[in-house]
Amino acid sequence: MTHFPPSAISEFDAFTAAIGDRTPALFLDYDGTLAAIAPRPDLAVMPEEARAVVRRLSALCPVAFVSGRDLDDLAAMVALDDLVFAGSHGFDLRGPDLRRQVGVEYVPDLDAAERSLHDRLGGIAGALVERKRFAIAIHTRQVAPPEKPVVADTVRAVAQEQARLRVTGGKELFELRPNLPWDKGRAVLALLETLGLEGDGTVPIYLGDDETDEDAFRALAGRGIGIRVMDGAAETAATWSLRDPAEAAAFLGRLADWLAEG
Ligand SMILES: O=P(O)(O)OC[C@H]1O[C@H](O[C@H]2O[C@H](CO)[C@@H](O)[C@H](O)[C@H]2O)[C@H](O)[C@@H](O)[C@@H]1O
Numbered sequence: 001m002t003h004f005p006p007s008a009i010s011e012f013d014a015f016t017a018a019i020g021d022r023t024p025a026l027f028l029d030y031d032g033t034l035a036a037i038a039p040r041p042d043l044a045v046m047p048e049e050a051r052a053v054v055r056r057l058s059a060l061c062p063v064a065f066v067s068g069r070d071l072d073d074l075a076a077m078v079a080l081d082d083l084v085f086a087g088s089h090g091f092d093l094r095g096p097d098l099r100r101q102v103g104v105e106y107v108p109d110l111d112a113a114e115r116s117l118h119d120r121l122g123g124i125a126g127a128l129v130e131r132k133r134f135a136i137a138i139h140t141r142q143v144a145p146p147e148k149p150v151v152a153d154t155v156r157a158v159a160q161e162q163a164r165l166r167v168t169g170g171k172e173l174f175e176l177r178p179n180l181p182w183d184k185g186r187a188v189l190a191l192l193e194t195l196g197l198e199g200d201g202t203v204p205i206y207l208g209d210d211e212t213d214e215d216a217f218r219a220l221a222g223r224g225i226g227i228r229v230m231d232g233a234a235e236t237a238a239t240w241s242l243r244d245p246a247e248a249a250a251f252l253g254r255l256a257d258w259l260a261e262g
Helices: 012-019 048-058 071-078 104-121 145-161 184-194 211-220 245-260
Strands: 023-028 063-066 084-087 092-095 098-101 128-132 135-139 165-170 173-178 202-208 225-229 240-242
Touching: 012 202, 012 225, 012 245, 023 184, 023 245, 048 063, 048 245, 063 184, 071 084, 071 092, 084 184, 092 184, 098 184, 104 128, 104 135, 104 145, 104 165, 104 173, 135 145, 145 165, 145 173, 165 211, 184 202, 184 211, 202 211, 211 225, 225 245, 240 245
Parallel strands: 023 063, 023 202, 063 084, 202 225, 225 240
Antiparallel strands: 084 092, 092 098, 128 135, 135 173, 165 173
16 A cells, blocks of 8 residues: 655654664665655666765764666765775665675676667667666666567566566666575675674664665665655655755755754
8 A cells, every 4th residue: 555654854753763773774765865856777876965974974974885887887976985885776785894796697698688688679779778787777768658568578578588686666667686695685685794784783774766766665674764755655665754965965964964963
């Protein structure tokens, strides 16, 4: 059932009461959460104010980015040193003392799917195939509405050819990724363990806007806090909301102030 959880910024006192005396460990999605959705992936730039507040927060608590983007692309877009980054929906993890990749044996399947997608979608104006190390995004945002079902059918056909991959969705895109029990939620749980953040003194807080972020909200249910960036009611396992990336940056600023005050 759809609903609109309470606002983490309008009800900031109630939000911080939920944190209590624990230290947050922040997990941040990129597209649609800190960078506004744009016509093409390369145009979705995080505002400098958001970068500054994340930099400030990283001196106050652990901060990681968890994104569907390729790891190197994500790190370049965020452009902040010494953070933990999880690219390809959590299949590709890197941090100051951390390197882990899940699904390396699926790279040939993704390579074959990528070739097939380029061959089949080359004639469809606006269809964009974005290869990440452990996933492929097929974007439909720039495709004319009558052609979008053709892209959907093509993705399904390629997924049938490459039976070790599965299709997931998102905002105006399909994704092909290894058919493994791994997602952003499992990646966040793995990071909590690897980074020694599983104790009662830490509360994981995850900000995200899309269906792949729901895996993380579900994984943290009962042990952490999920905040969905959303502009209308939706089905979500998050218990708090923010309206858009601008409000998400403003919220992070207030959180930094609150943490700095001790
Ligand atoms: O997990 P995220 O950081 O939210 O990444 C999810 C996907 O985001 C990107 O696509 C989305 O943003 C684009 C730029 O605003 C937009 O044009 C597209 O329609 C959105 O779906 C990114 O390109 C994908 O690789 C990510 O998986």
